[in-house]
Amino acid sequence: AQSVTQPDIHITVSEGASLELRCNYSYGATPYLFWYVQSPGQGLQLLLKYFSGDTLVQGIKGFEAEFKRSQSSFNLRKPSVHWSDAAEYFCAVDLNTGGFKTIFGAGTRLFVKA
């Protein structure tokens, strides 16, 4: 069955440190890939997406993600974390079935310490 796995339930990093959030997917073909962020009391917001082409994609707020087909991964990175980045991050795939059904991982909660 198709699935999205985010192995880390929560991660704590110091402000200014680098960040990597992991995401693996299980799907027969290369799906469309997304990262969304959810801050408390707010709706999910798209950070970045990958459809095809360059496997390193840039997003908003200084985030980037790299698609690695051989590892079925789409990890999110940021070189220097700010306190305002504390939120929940969701990796998602669009199964490209024509039904435009987006499947989300369970999320990784990011804590930022001063």
Added chain:
Amino acid sequence: DTGVSQNPRHKITKRGQNVTFRCDPISEHNRLYWYRQTLGQGPEFLTYFQNEAQLEKSRLLSDRFSAERPKGSFSTLEIQRTEQGDSAMYLCASSLGDRKTGELFFGEGSRLTVL
């Protein structure tokens, strides 16, 4: 652009009661989605509309759940005879339906608590 609006933001109800949630998508978006999110989980797909047509429903959507989008604009999600297991955040999202973008625009959600 006022974004996706959901009402009510919070609903507390007793088991067995019916509840209805409303979603107003971004005006030019022809696709509308409902998701459910429980604590510690990512959003789970429930159903989606293209204009007024409901094109796909998840197995999660039991017979007690019904969604409509009567004129291809706002949508309602009704839950009949609520159960405690229905307690969750119900998220609405909309999109242009452009295959090249795929981005979903989410509302802030409607939190349901069933006592």
